[in-house]
Amino acid sequence: MEVKIGDLVERASHQRDLLFRVIELREDHTSKVAVLFGEEFRLVADAPLEDLIIVSSHEYRERSKEGKNKLDRTYQLFQQDYRLVQQRNEYYSTSGYxxxxxxxxxxxxxxxxxxxPLYLRKCLDLYAKIGVPVQGVHCKEEEMPQRINELLVQFQPDILVITGHDSYTKSKGKIGDLHAYRNSRHFVQAVKEARQKYPSLDQLVIFAGACQSHFEALIRAGANFASSPSRINIHALDPVYVVAKISFxxxxxxxxxWDVVRNTITGERGLGGIDTRGILRTGLPFQHYED
Known part of the structure; x- marks a missing residue:
């Protein structure tokens, strides 16, 4: 069966470890190559067409059930944490009830x-489900440093998420070489631009990175939280759980x-950061008026 743009595929050479979507087909020297975006993990990769195995609709549905169960468990853990935070806030706001x-x-x-854009839509759906106020913008990774200032002025956020696709290629350099990563340098520059405007780590909280991103460079640039300490793949929804914890x-x-990363899908091998002040503010009284 011929591989087409939009097909769901796996790589035979990697023991079919991850599910990808084909987003581009191109000629590379003497062979045809597909550009792949991870369907659930924020990874971008290249692969020769002969290495790809097309995943059927039936197989995809079965795999999706397994992934959904894991997402549901993560969401339940987040809800438990959120309820504890709410109870504590209610206790203090009412002077011990x-x-x-x-x-x-x-x-x-x-x-x-x-x-x-597909990952952004999934993230926005989860933000809405959790109740986090959010503005989402689809922006190519290489354009983020140029657009970040105008977007910060336009939306005035408390928390900034800079993410997309990334990968580390050993043949391009050592693990500490920023140029061995597909998009880490763009994320790093975007963080630096944001810190020019908001130097305080508490005034603007930043999450930056994607699969296999250069964690240390992102933290040095000014991110509060970043991926990926062990250069592993992170789940598409991990940034949402990180910033939702801070938001609430x-x-x-x-x-x-540890409280931030322990209930994420990927965990501490894929996510890390520094101690950060929360954002939530409580006020009173709440007045309800009929329309």
Whole structure:
């Protein structure tokens, strides 16, 4: 069966470890090569057509069930954490439940830049499900450094997400060489541009990176959280769980790094960062008016 753009495929040479979607076909010297985007993980790769195995619709549905179960468990863990935070905030806002007051909360606003429009849509759906206020912008990774300032001015976020696709190629350099990564240098430059405008790590919280990204360079550039410490693949929705934790943590509390990454899909091998202040603010009274 001939491989076409849009097909779901796996790589035989990698023991069919990850599911990809074909987004481009091109000639590379004497062979035909497909450019692949990870269907669930933020990885971009090249592969010769003869290495690809097309995944049928039936097989994809069966694989999707397994992935959905993992996503559901992660979401349940996040909900447990969120309920504990809500209970603690309610306790303090009502002076230990002694005051009968109606209070309101202002979670941190997120600006999410994503190099993949399909992943962005999935992330926006999850933000809405969790209740995080967000503005999403599809932006090619190489264009992010040029666009970041105008977008920060336009949306005035509390939290910035810079993500998309990335990969590390050993043949292009050592693991510390930024040029051995497909898009890490663009993420790094975008973070630096954002820090020119917002130098404080608490004024603007930044998550940056994708699969196999240069974690250390992103942290040095000014990111609070980044991927990927062990250069492994991260799930498409991991950035959402990281920033949602920060968005719903009170500004008087410190967000422990382990508390952030432990309930993500990828975990601490794929995500890391520095201790960061929360964003959530609580106010009162809450007034409800009929329309």
């Amino acid at each position: 002694t005051a009968d007051v109606n209070y309101f909360q202002l979670p941190g606003k997120v600006l999410h830049l994503d190099g993949d 943590t009170s500004f008087v509390d410190r967000v422990n790094v």
